Amino acid sequence: MVRRVGEAEGGAPMPPRPGARLGRLSAAIVASALVGSAFLLAGCGSPAVSGPPAGPVAYVATVAGRAHPGNTLALVDTATSKALKSVATGSLPAAMAATPDGAHLLVADKGDNQLTEITMSTGKVTRRLTVGLEPDAVALTPDGSLALVANFGDNTITPVSLPSMKVGPPIPVGHQPVAVTISPNGKMAVVANYQDGTVTPIGLPRLLPMTPLPAGPEPDAVLIGPDNSKALVADFETSTVTAIDLSTMTVRKIIPVAGNPTGIALWKSTMIAYVSGGNSVTPLDLNDLDAGTPLPVGTTAQGLALADNGRTAWVCGGNATLVPVNLVSGAIGRAVDVGGQPTAVVIPAPPTTRTPPGAGS
Secondary structure, three states, X not given: OOOOOOEOHHHOXXXXXXXXOXXXXXXXXXXXXXXXXXXXXXXXXXXXXXXXXXXXXXXXXXXXXXXXXXXXXXXXXXXXXXXXXXXXOOOOEEEEEEOXXXXXXXXXXXXXXXXXXXXXXXXXXXXXXXXXXXXXXXXXXXXXXXXXXEEOOOOEXXXXXXXXXXXXXXXXXXXXXXXXXXXXXXXXXXXXXXXXXXXXXEEOOOOEEOXXXXXXXXXXXXXXXXXXXXXXXXXXXXXXXEEEEOOOOEEEXXXXXXXXXXXXXEOOOOOEEEEEEOOEEEEEEOOOOEEOOOEEOOOOEEEEEEEOOOOEEEEEEOOOEEEEEEOOOOOEOXXXXXXXXXXEEEOOOOOOOOOXXXXXX
């Protein structure tokens, strides 16, 4: 089922299509609260180390195939570009979202059809619950009271009340939902339906799905801007981002970006988003809806998360690394070897208790 499809722009290997690969970036990941990190010069990553991290920790999903699904997340200290000890979760972790207080990480474990809660102060699993078939993305409301899990295998969204972890009735959406995002005001969710070429808006808090909207033949990542007025939908096949006006539910503009986009990230309330795809990261002005000059990553760019007050993108690289890119200068920082096929990354706010995940013997 996992396959490679041709080549991406610039001769780099094309990332596997989200509908085929079994672990991928969720747009919810890039909507989580992110915190600062120090930018470092180019060089090689380091072996996993123990001890307290010097800065914010990046959690990385690194395995994207059923033959070797894995059950751990790689951890990276973003201040030192050093790998920390991994954290165990369920089978085939595909996507992650952090609670607003930085206390817990929710992981969509595609191989187990489960949502796993990890306490970040200890790095330990605290709860698991069954959701739909092949959960592939997860997003949280800004107040942390609700999680929405996109189930690739049964075309539904599972609502999960927090902190009780109580599962609600499934919400039908389009075929092969691969990404879900929630607006900053908590009133709207948008789901990318990969097979249908549509997105499904869902009204919150009533959890009412609306009429699906066309959004390119293979939508695979989605983000709602900080003013709650527009959704940005990345389309893998056409290398575009579709901007949708959420007040009229109409397309405002279709924006060409670098090859085969797989993720969109935004730093808090800023109006510049960043789109990963091909072998670069492309800035996107949310006011003018224009794309800027792509920033090279040095390898195939999969998922990404922003840190350092939006000045650094940590990009999942096709060469089994997590790569920091300085979004101001364009310089590529010290890549960290995380192994496997990294496709999703989140950098949560620090937990209240500073016992570091991945630390200890």
